[in-house]
Amino acid sequence: MSALPTRRAVERLLRPRSVAVVGASATPGALGASVLANLERLKYPGDIHLINPNRETIGSRPCLKSVEELPLGVDVAILAIPRVAVLNTVKALASRQVGAAIIFSAGFAEGGEAGLADQRELALIAKAAGMMIEGPNCLGLVNYVEGIALTFVEIPVIALGSRPGIGIVSQSGAMAAVVAVTLCSKDLGVSYSISTGNEAASGIEDYVEYLLDDPHTQVMALIVEQFRQPKRFLDLARSAQARGKSIVLLHPGRSRAARDSAATHTGAMAGDYSVMRTKVQRVGVVPADNLEEFGDILDIISRCPARPSGGSVVLAESGAFKALTLDLCEEIGLPLPVLTDESAPALRAALPVFVPVSNPVDLTAQGLVDPDLYRRALAALLPDERFGCIILAIIQTDAKTSAIKFSTIVDAVRSLAPTKPVVFAGLDEGAPVPEEYVSQLRALHVPYFPSPGRAFQAVARISGMAPHAGESKIARRRVPRMDLPAGTIAEYRSKELLTVWGIPFSEGRLVTTLDAALGAATDLGYPIVLKAQSGQLPHKSDAGGVLLNIADANALPAAWTRLHDNIARSRPGLALDGVLIERMSKMGLELIIGGRQDPDWGPIVLAGFGGVQAEILKDVRLLPPDMTLEEIVAELNQLKSAELLRGFRGSPALDIIAAAMIVEKVGALLIAEPRIREIDLNPVIVYPRGSGALALDALIVAGARDPDISS
Secondary structure, three states, rough: OOOOOOOHHHEEEHHHOOOEEEOOOOOHHHHHHHHHHHHOOOOOEEEEEEEOOOOOOOOOEEEEOOOHHOOOOOEEEEEOHHHHHHHHHHHHHOOOOEEEEEOOOOHHHOOOOOHHHHHHHHHHHHHHOEEEEOOOOOOEEEEEEOOOOOOOOOOOOOOOOOOEEEEEEOHHHHHHHHHHHHHHHHOEEEEEEEEEOOOOOOOOOHHHHHHHOOOEEEEEEEEEOOOOOHHHHHHHHHHHHOOEEEEEEEEEOOHHHHHHHHHHOOOOOOOHHHHHHHHHHHHOOOEEEEEEHHHHHHHHHHHHOOOOEEEEEEEEHHHHHHHHHHHHHHOOOOOOOOOOOOHHHHHHHHHHOOOOOOOEEEEOOHHOOOOHHHHHHHHHHOOOOOEEEEEEOOOOOOOOHHHHHHHHHHHHHHHHHHHOOEEEEEOOOOOOHHHHHHHHHHOOOOOOOHHHHHHHHHHHHHOOOOOOOOOOOOOOOOOOOOOOOOOOEHHHHHHHHHOOOOEEEEOOEOOHHHHHHHHHHHHOOOEEEEEOOOOOOOOOOHHHHEEEOOOOOOHHHHHHHHHHHHHHOOOOOOOOOHHHHHHHHOOEEEEEEEEEOOOOOEEEEEEEEEHHHHHHHEEEEEEEEOOOOHHHHHHHHHOOOOOHHHHOOOOOOEEEHHHHHHHHHHHHHHHHHOEEEEEEEEEEEOOOOOOOEOOOOEEEEOOOOOOOOOO
């Protein structure tokens, strides 16, 4: 896509006043027949033009012989025709000034070079004619606001009415239909369901931009295999966040197999999933890991009066389940702030004396003999600012039990009118719960879950998406333009450049002769390290270009000779810039800190444990480049081996603040200097608290010019 569709073009597609069905059919099950059946089933009020060269009529409707017989300016043409006929048909539609085309046919970009060439031709036609194209390889769309189904799939179309709407935008047509059915089954309102397919001339970003200003859409549910305009999407997500609209994302591609599947399915070139997820979360997008979680998150965000945030409190009815809850919530990262008699006097007063104050709260079976207990507990907890969500984990068992508990809980929610999320999760999935109770809860903005695990997971996912604390104080630091030669910059020069940004390194000196090395070593103090220096030698150790613990002046000449011999054997003909002499640093905990300019998503920072943890355990985290120091510290504390930073088995707590400051500076530098493609600080040694951190090695890779990337 090279030209962005106008809002008017998108509106003609989503809210057409006239529709043409190219390939209309009277054969049950045929695509053209199914499209017409949907239009008639929903009593589409606009003009319908059927095109079939072999029929005079279909039912009571006349048929045109060809596209050329269409009146000028039809809003949408639906192409239910073979792939080989698509290009010529779209050209004919353009000549009739048709506003938009929906192309079901597959076999374009996902089908090989010939298909890709045809798809590019479709984009050129659309651009020249100002035509909107949905697809190819899509299932069409459904407008639930006005009851317009431009698809061959027969799905229930429940009018949105006055409910806040969820706009579904999916590259997969099948998943769009599945999610629409799921949401309707939860009695959630859908505004639009749009299948974008291969996105020849319109894509996810175009529909998100339209829905930002759509008064019927409050939440956007996106199923995306590849963002084709990442920078634009990030800007749109920021706008959504500013307008109080939520975006929930299901994005396959965590595994290599899934990324390969995406490429064959939609013709997309898959990017780095972890980078994508880090960047979109930074702008408020809530990611889901699977279809069930996707629907659960949408249920909570769409139905509740506010998003869950911070800590949660669980009202349960079983001691064993209380223990299970503590296990699960620790595993999934759902904070459950501790409650005691002293810290929660209102709750203490609401509970029977034999029920201890805790989180989760075990109400036991007391609610069956004292149903008002649920109301009293809710009334005590709702004002408590420690909790952004209350989860009711209730045993349902049978109709009699449900009647006692549900009626009381429904009345309590109705009278208390909570402004924070209350989520109901039944423990005994499959219990005979009358549908009327579920409907009453949902009408009061309380999501109903038939099992607690999914409720906890969804709340945890949303709660972890609290607005970020702001931008790093140095993230937009302005500095003079750096002298960056293109390519890999040797360690000594990389350190010179990075020192300007306050990144700490061992004191060192570049030398080219043994005599200079002896003088430098005397000045720096033994023991020392020797490092061969060349931009063509990024991995010095592999070539024998790093020699450690040179103890004194007697050992230095032999080490000098050995270093140069190693390089001559490993890299014949390589001319070194010199040798970097540094004093050996003290032992400490090794971290790896770095960053790069992702070609799609822009600057991203990596921080984690070095050595074995980096290479085998991959105990690292990807971070946005503009995080505050406090946010970086919180992220470092999420590393699997974070106990090593906090002091493990009697070892001293380490200077995590100093490490976080290096991370902050790397991110700021990537923002300020987009010519820097990569920065690698490995290892970074972290010392006991108050003693700082030191980067022992550094490498910069720079581009020849400023890359066109997102921030």
